[in-house]
Amino acid sequence: MTTFNIPNMSCGHCKATVQKTIYAIDPEAKIEFDMASRKIILDSRAHPDNVQTALASAGYPATLA
Numbered sequence: 711m712t713t714f715n716i717p718n719m720s721c722g723h724c725k726a727t728v729q730k731t732i733y734a735i736d737p738e739a740k741i742e743f744d745m746a747s748r749k750i751i752l753d754s755r756a757h758p759d760n761v762q763t764a765l766a767s768a769g770y771p772a773t774l775a
């Protein structure tokens with residue numbers, strides 16, 4: 711499990727984009743969203759660096775929490 715801060719994630723559309731982006735690199739990922747704190751908790755086989763790169767490309771730069 712990895713926690714990411716995603717400061718640009720502020721609405722349902724953002725959430726959908728983040729989810730779609732992560733599922734593109736790991737379709738079996740489990741994502742728990744905390745929209746209030748703009749964080750996700752991710753259970754994925756994808757390396758965190760790959761997740762960060764994909765999210766940044768989608769317009770949602772993320773940092774490890």
